[in-house]
Amino acid sequence: MVDAAARLTVRQGIDEWTIRALAQELGVAQAVIYHHVGGRSQIVRAVVERVVAQIPLPAPDLQWREWFGTFLTDVRRVALHYPGVARHLVILGPVAGAGRIIGPGIDVLLEAGFADEAVTIYNYLSNTALSLIAVEDERNKDQEGRLERAREIVDLAHGVDGGLSTMKDWLEVRAENIDQLRASDAYFYRYCVERCLDAAKARLGVVRRRTSRMTESP
Amino acid sequence: MVDAAARLTVRQGIDEWTIRALAQELGVAQAVIYHHVGGRSQIVRAVVERVVAQIPLPAPDLQWREWFGTFLTDVRRVALHYPGVARHLVILGPVAGAGRIIGPGIDVLLEAGFADEAVTIYNYLSNTALSLIAVEDERNKDQEGRLERAREIVDLAHGVDGGLSTMKDWLEVRAENIDQLRASDAYFYRYCVERCLDAAKARLGVVRRRTSRMTESP
DNA sequence: ACCTGAACACCGTTCAAGT
């Protein structure tokens, strides 16, 4: 049953299939689904948990930056395969089965010396990444419209100068075709992840200074 | 007409009111809306543009970090007043009227020396902030359920140790009541914004070193 | 040109009736 829902999600996205379509995929009446799993939100939750279980865990001996670098790359790859799941996951928060990931993730940060900020940093990294993927999912739903809107803006900004013209030039190359746009999305995600890791690194310096000052003072 | 839609959005959230409710608010038949504005997506877009027009612009003489610090605080305050708008805004990308903000925003970054990375940094900051607000909006829709889920996780993680227990302790204090949860959200947003600005600062160092190296070499 | 009422094609959910 969750199998079928996951299959439909891969094909159409989790918010696109209907209870009726799911029932048809299973060859049963709609009411059967309510009898066995409950309403739509419960099936969605089950699919989300199944996707989470599919995210590979980086080797525990990696340095924290490599650990999260590979982890967040894998999260995007798996999540984009199930459109719309990232959004439900980040809204639901820690679902059943997420402990498999959260535990090792925070361990790596504690090991690196993030101390009492480990949980906040973990939330910062995972929330930011999942939110960005959720937005990418929704943008992918209407790629033609997105191209069209980008071109409208470019036309509208014709002849302006200053910072806005810089944005216009930036948009113009990316609005050329859909492949360009998707490549730009992938690059942008990578860029954001690297920036988040930069920020975490800066924070690590602060925490370490604070800790050493505390052990120094009598 | 957009007035009425904005009013309903403040009260219920942009994805909660229906065309029927909007028609009733205006005292007309539903078809009138289609005749004047077009479908639901066009009204949503008009509301989004109206909300964007309402975001105050920081003083242009502020340092880049203060400029974006106050800007992103104002964005959250205005956006939370119109639940669901942040999500539509970040998905639509630069809507009509956003130039009023984008221009000065990139100008501040160019002035600070971000050079060819100014646009990417602008996108990084605004996308991250809006994505996080969009998630907060959706979490606010079901606060009771969120509390309940958090408590379930806490119970489920009873007796574990390692990184997961740290997350459990963190969740436990926040899952006490709804006010605590909302305060935690506000703090978390602030924290994420500061981290993004840290990351931008680190990037500024890289860009400056690259630029000075280029002007040095003959 | 503008507005109405009614319809169309959906949707999630429920429930009496069957086996």
Add this chain to the structure above:
DNA sequence: ACCTGAACACCGTTCAAGT
């Protein structure tokens, strides 16, 4: 206990008919 068919209360959108 499990499944069916039909209904209920919605939804966005369309369209002939009125003024």
